[in-house]
Amino acid sequence: MTGPEELKSLACAEIDRRAGEIVALSEDIMRHPETGYREFRTADVVAGQLEALGLTPETGLARTGVKARMSGRAAGPTVGILSELDSLVIPDHPYADPETGAAHACGHNSQIAAMVGAGIGLATVHEELDGDVVLFAVPAEECIQTSWRLGLRDAGELHHTAGKAELIRRGHFDDVDLALLTHAGTPEPALGLGFTGTGSLLMRVRFHGKAAHAAASPEAGISAYKAATVAIAAIDAHREMFREGDGIRVHHLITHSGAAVSSIPALTEMEILVRAHTIDALRATAKRVEGALRGGALAMGADVEILTTVSFLPYADDAPLAEVVEANARELVGDGYARLTGSGGGSTDMGDLSRVMPVVQAMAAAGVDAPFHGNAFHTADHVSAAVVPAKLMAMTAIDLLHDGAARAREVIAGSGPKLSREDFAGLHDSLTRESVFRSTDHAL
Ligand SMILES: [Zn+2]
Ligand SMILES: [Zn+2]
CATH class of the missing domain: 3.40.630.10 (Zn peptidases)
Structure with missing residues (x-):
């Protein structure tokens, strides 16, 4: 041998x-x-x-x-x-x-x-x-x-x-x-x-408002774009409360802001990436972000649709x-x-x-x-x-x-428990979430 x-x-x-x-x-x-x-x-x-x-x-x-x-x-x-x-x-x-x-x-x-x-x-x-x-x-x-x-x-x-x-x-x-x-x-x-x-969660966000002529009849509109900007301000306000050491980062992009500058925007879309070192911190931060997004929608009387998926563990x-x-x-x-x-x-x-x-x-x-x-x-x-x-x-x-794959077996045994394919899917599913928040459900 x-x-x-x-x-x-x-x-x-x-x-x-x-x-x-x-x-x-x-x-x-x-x-x-x-x-x-x-x-x-x-x-x-x-x-x-x-x-x-x-x-x-x-x-x-x-x-x-x-x-x-x-x-x-x-x-x-x-x-x-x-x-x-x-x-x-x-x-x-x-x-x-x-x-x-x-x-x-x-x-x-x-x-x-x-x-x-x-x-x-x-x-x-x-x-x-x-x-x-x-x-x-x-x-x-x-x-x-x-x-x-x-x-x-x-x-x-x-x-x-x-x-x-x-x-x-x-x-x-x-x-x-x-x-x-x-x-x-x-x-x-x-x-x-x-x-x-870090792990990361990817959020796809759609604010729905109501289009109207931006000068002739602005009072008839609901600005999806303004709902997004209020939500962004709220996300930024949360940064002060992120725990040191959790490695939390929240990145956001507006990927679609509206149809025309002369119209109150009826649809504004965002992508958000939430990163953190642990799954618990990911969950907690995604909750803060979702709250901020709902807050933006509520402030303007808009609706918001949110899909959260796992990007990486x-x-x-x-x-x-x-x-x-x-x-x-x-x-x-x-x-x-x-x-x-x-x-x-x-x-x-x-x-x-x-x-x-x-x-x-x-x-x-x-x-x-x-x-x-x-x-x-x-x-x-x-x-x-x-x-x-x-x-x-x-x-x-x-x-x-080599030699009966002794080292591979040792590594597998020494690496601690791992998830089955089913449990892996279950972990992903537990972090995946779709929600819709409608301001009309909370109308004054
Ligand atoms: Zn790369
Ligand atoms: Zn790479």
């Missing part, structure tokens, strides 16, 4: 040998960005790469997801090696698609290359492993184009705006036991662990799995490895996955010093963002699955 260190050397040597292909893949995806649930070209490229590894990918999972299984020599736990297919929309980004404005300003292009690279390495050793590896490219991590996604939800085509929750609900993660993802990061450290993400690495990843990160980059400090204010649907299995999202330097989601963030160093992470994930999968 071959020891884990020897298997790791074999896998890493193969990744090094084909590093040029991994870099080219990361560059290709960077130059062809597509947004969530519409990553059709990207999914085709991934499927082609997995077929070239001799695998048989399943495609079209939750619209665009692609998944392939690499079997070990014996049945055992399955390690998922993940990547995210989608981009953002940043029209002035240097690599933006000129037609759609889509741009990889979160570096997901390098995740795809890292996943395929890990597959390239593991293809040389998987027959020595006591469990399977699943390579899984998933759709729609970014919380964007939400009204389109909520429209798909209204039409019954999707349940969740985020890809991983949708895949969990549809059972596509039922045959995966633990999961690894690497995400592009800022220049330091080369590899880092300790990323945390809070995220933290599972410590037992992080230990395995950390040892390999130190081996790969030495002093270039660091624990990340401070809490990330951002969110990810890895938080959803963390409710159903042990997960780690490691951060890998993208070679650019610019904020995520800005017009300058892109993968500048594809070796550190894709090739090194490919090795990190291949090495970790080997540690987990």
